[in-house]
Amino acid sequence: MVSTITAFAVMNVIVKIIRAPALTIAFYRLWAGALVMVVVLRLLGRRLTWATVRRAAPCGLLFGLNLALFFSAIKHTNVADVLILAALQPALTLLVAGPLFGERVGAPEIFWTAVSLSGVVLVILGSSGTPAWSLKGDLYASGSLLAWTTYWLLSKRARRFVPAIDFMTAVTITAAVFMTPVWLVSGQSRTMRWQDWVWVLLFVGGAQAGHSLLVWAHEQVDVSISSLLILVEPVVSSVAALVFLSEPLPWLSVAGGLVAIVAVGSVIRRATRAEKKDVAPEIAPA
Numbered sequence: 001m002v003s004t005i006t007a008f009a010v011m012n013v014i015v016k017i018i019r020a021p022a023l024t025i026a027f028y029r030l031w032a033g034a035l036v037m038v039v040v041l042r043l044l045g046r047r048l049t050w051a052t053v054r055r056a057a058p059c060g061l062l063f064g065l066n067l068a069l070f071f072s073a074i075k076h077t078n079v080a081d082v083l084i085l086a087a088l089q090p091a092l093t094l095l096v097a098g099p100l101f102g103e104r105v106g107a108p109e110i111f112w113t114a115v116s117l118s119g120v121v122l123v124i125l126g127s128s129g130t131p132a133w134s135l136k137g138d139l140y141a142s143g144s145l146l147a148w149t150t151y152w153l154l155s156k157r158a159r160r161f162v163p164a165i166d167f168m169t170a171v172t173i174t175a176a177v178f179m180t181p182v183w184l185v186s187g188q189s190r191t192m193r194w195q196d197w198v199w200v201l202l203f204v205g206g207a208q209a210g211h212s213l214l215v216w217a218h219e220q221v222d223v224s225i226s227s228l229l230i231l232v233e234p235v236v237s238s239v240a241a242l243v244f245l246s247e248p249l250p251w252l253s254v255a256g257g258l259v260a261i262v263a264v265g266s267v268i269r270r271a272t273r274a275e276k277k278d279v280a281p282e283i284a285p286a
Contacts, residue, residue, distance in 0.1 A: 007210030009236035021188040022071035030176035032204045037169035060174025062151035069144035077137025085141040116263035122256025164216035
């Protein structure tokens, strides 16, 4: 999960660097990612089955829709608005984690989620400056939030039956197929600078690795915990922007980052203790 967060955080910076339109980036990123996943799957000596494709197809459609909306949001409005809306995902996840997966979500988890959300908001507001606001961009970001949350939950369920690499291969191919007519109808430019190609290839490597690790981790980590860990992403994004774009890191962002990390750590600590209590002690033979 930590590797996933790091990869996603750096990807946010790369999307801002690439000058190509949003759907063009999404189109090339998905098809390149699909090629990478097919090669990896073949190297493992496996191939996709129709059963895997059928289970992964809904997630693939949501994955492609999320990328289209998220990239469009970043291109139309400031990153602060996009990440503030994205930070609402754990709140949505907590509402359904119990009924869908039987996970225990009590008052402490809800409290620390609220605290971590406030920390994330401080991080983003502290680094936002005076961003240009766009209603269209915020609508794209809201749609991305719903698509990503639904994908998150459905992929958690699907991973009970499908290996991680097989699942992510089918998801990426389905998303690429979905993105193709959307991109063609949009009329966005099909050309990119050679520098953009370099960034897209770097993006594909980091993003595919991140998403593959994410679906693998779904089997190991409660969805209510993993969704909360993603709240650290804006914190890491702020540091990545400082390193790669020389963007300042205000004291308010630092304070908010510490709040978010402490809150996330508190939830993880509680989850670990609860899991240990659930394990029955081994009784030695008489």
